[in-house]
Amino acid sequence: MAFLELSGVGKGYGSNGSRTEVLRDLNLSIEKGEFVAIVGYSGAGKTTLISMIAGLIKPDTGTITLDGKTITEPGPDRGVVFQNYSLLPWLSVEENIALAVDQVFPDWSKDKRRDHVAKYIAMVNLTPARRKRPHELSGGMRQRVSVARALAMDPAILLLDEPLSALDALTRATLQDEIESIWEGNHKTVVMITNDVDEGILLADRIIPLSAGPGATLGPAVRVDLDRPRDRKALNHDARFKTIRGKVISYLLGAGKKARTQLTVARPAVLDSLEASA
Amino acid sequence: MSPKVKSYLAAALLPLIGVAAVVAAWSISSHTWSKDLPSPNKTWEASKPYVVEPFAKRGELDQGILRFTWYSLVRVAKGYSLALLIGTPLGFILGLSKLFSRAFDPIIQILRPVSPLAWLPLGLVLFAQSKPAALFTIAICAMWPTVLNTAVGVRAIPQDYLNVARVLKLSPTKRLFKILIPATLPYMFTGFRLSLGIAWLVIVAVEMLTGTPGVGGFLWQEYNALIYEHIILCIIVIGLVGFILDRMMSMAEMRFRTA
Numbered sequence: 377m378a379f380l381e382l383s384g385v386g387k388g389y390g391s392n393g394s395r396t397e398v399l400r401d402l403n404l405s406i407e408k409g410e411f412v413a414i415v416g417y418s419g420a421g422k423t424t425l426i427s428m429i430a431g432l433i434k435p436d437t438g439t440i441t442l443d444g445k446t447i448t449e450p451g452p453d454r455g456v457v458f459q460n461y462s463l464l465p466w467l468s469v470e471e472n473i474a475l476a477v478d479q480v481f482p483d484w485s486k487d488k489r490r491d492h493v494a495k496y497i498a499m500v501n502l503t504p505a506r507r508k509r510p511h512e513l514s515g516g517m518r519q520r521v522s523v524a525r526a527l528a529m530d531p532a533i534l535l536l537d538e539p540l541s542a543l544d545a546l547t548r549a550t551l552q553d554e555i556e557s558i559w560e561g562n563h564k565t566v567v568m569i570t571n572d573v574d575e576g577i578l579l580a581d582r583i584i585p586l587s588a589g590p591g592a593t594l595g596p597a598v599r600v601d602l603d604r605p606r607d608r609k610a611l612n613h614d615a616r617f618k619t620i621r622g623k624v625i626s627y628l629l630g631a632g633k634k635a636r637t638q639l640t641v642a643r644p645a646v647l648d649s650l651e652a653s654a
Numbered sequence: 655m656s657p658k659v660k661s662y663l664a665a666a667l668l669p670l671i672g673v674a675a676v677v678a679a680w681s682i683s684s685h686t687w688s689k690d691l692p693s694p695n696k697t698w699e700a701s702k703p704y705v706v707e708p709f710a711k712r713g714e715l716d717q718g719i720l721r722f723t724w725y726s727l728v729r730v731a732k733g734y735s736l737a738l739l740i741g742t743p744l745g746f747i748l749g750l751s752k753l754f755s756r757a758f759d760p761i762i763q764i765l766r767p768v769s770p771l772a773w774l775p776l777g778l779v780l781f782a783q784s785k786p787a788a789l790f791t792i793a794i795c796a797m798w799p800t801v802l803n804t805a806v807g808v809r810a811i812p813q814d815y816l817n818v819a820r821v822l823k824l825s826p827t828k829r830l831f832k833i834l835i836p837a838t839l840p841y842m843f844t845g846f847r848l849s850l851g852i853a854w855l856v857i858v859a860v861e862m863l864t865g866t867p868g869v870g871g872f873l874w875q876e877y878n879a880l881i882y883e884h885i886i887l888c889i890i891v892i893g894l895v896g897f898i899l900d901r902m903m904s905m906a907e908m909r910f911r912t913a
Contacts, residue, residue, distance in 0.1 A: 430821065450820040450823070452823060456817075458817070460814060462814040464815060464836070479828075529822075
């Protein structure tokens with residue numbers, strides 16, 4: 377059995393008459409140490425998918441298992457980096473990370489915990505800003521804090537929910553490089569949700585398209601067999617990169633899109649607010 | 655004149671013009687249609703001993719105005735603390751529990767607009783003495799803004815913060831002190847400020863009805879003694895103190911507006 381396993385997972389919102397199926401029959405196996413990117417349309421249910429793996433919401437059908445155990449509730453073994461950072465505004469950078477570290481490693485000495493926090497702040501290059509509050513930081517810096525918090529918990533798996541989509545292109549590229557170099561260092565199991573195919577190819581071992589909703593499902597996985605570390609400038613001219621990109625995009629625009637055009641059920645507004653808040 | 659100097663002048667001058675206009679209207683009224691209303695001049699003459707020696711104690715009913723104010727403030731502080739002590743947890747429970755909220759929201763909406771004049775007699779019936787009755791009245795009138803704002807604040811906590819608590823598996827106590835209270839603090843302070851305003855409003859009525867020494871008690875006593883100048887002195891002092899309290903609470907409130 378794979379490290380993270382989704383079998384027959386489905387989820388819908390609403391009741392009876394106005395019920396909309398968001399995700400249907402998702403099957404996915406992720407090995408330990410693998411970096412998987414799931415690429416899909418906005419509104420296809422990507423956040424719903426990651427929230428189910430995180431245990432924040434329960435699937436209606438199917439099961440999700442991590443390391444052989446069925447996921448029933450959230451826990452610190454799954455480090456989540458949310459799209460909107462989810463930092464506590466009344467705590468400084470240090471305190472935000474320390475809250476997680478103190479909770480996950482209660483048996484450690486005070487000094488050990490403090491050093492641990494400092495190590496992860498340094499890893500995301502935020503040491504000069506460690507005493508600042510989130511509202512004093514730029515979007516990119518906030519997302520770094522969020523990444524540091526998730527990594528500092530030393531989770532079994534890292535769940536990234538469109539971590540870079542709220543950032544400008546340049547900051548985005550910088551953070552992509554940072555995520556890559558951190559991953560090179562620890563080879564954690566990562567599931568990253570993104571709406572950027574290139575980002576997925578740059579970072580992941582495997583890229584899986586999610587078809588358009590409602591009733592979105594996972595398309596055929598594409599293995600990214602490009603050597604690491606990957607250089608974004610060189611990639612543009614790489615034939616394998618272009619092939620991978622072509623495969624993913626043709627699914628998203630072809631088979632993955634048909635689902636949307638065939639099903640003309642109106643998307644209820646409640647879903648948008650749910651996704652915005654989740 | 656540079657625009658900067660101009661705006662400074664306007665900021666200093668305009669409020670003075672406002673005060674002058676009201677004093678003028680008062681003066682004209684006292685000389686024309688309301689002969690019983692003391693003029694500003696007469697008010698100042700009669701109030702002078704109370705203002706110049708604000709902490710004097712010449713007798714139980716004849717004390718400096720700030721000494722009376724101090725008595726009132728102490729009484730308000732006690733009643734107000736009681737209001738916060740009861741109101742804040744009540745607000746939290748209302749905000750956290752839908753069941754509790756459905757059960758108690760209607761009765762709160764009915765009790766909330768009841769005047770202090772109506773609560774005081776009930777307080778006297780319950781406690782048989784004017785001191786606890788006064789505290790009861792202040793507390794029960796002043797606690798509602800704290801209750802309701804705290805409840806709104808708890809309900810408005812973003813799901814993100816609660817998700818953080820869930821992912822970290824915080825214990826209920828940790829969740830309360832690390833997430834719920836800090837996230838609600840700005841709302842709580844708005845409630846605290848409004849509650850203090852009401853507590854100060856209530857004190858005058860309470861002191862009038864119970865005849866206890868304080869700025870409100872003094873006001874009523876001087877009305878009965880036909881010394882109308884002192885009524886005006888009391889009104890001005892009550893207003894000024896209320897204003898200062900509100901500014902102090904606003905400053906505290908601003909400090910917690912971090913989010």
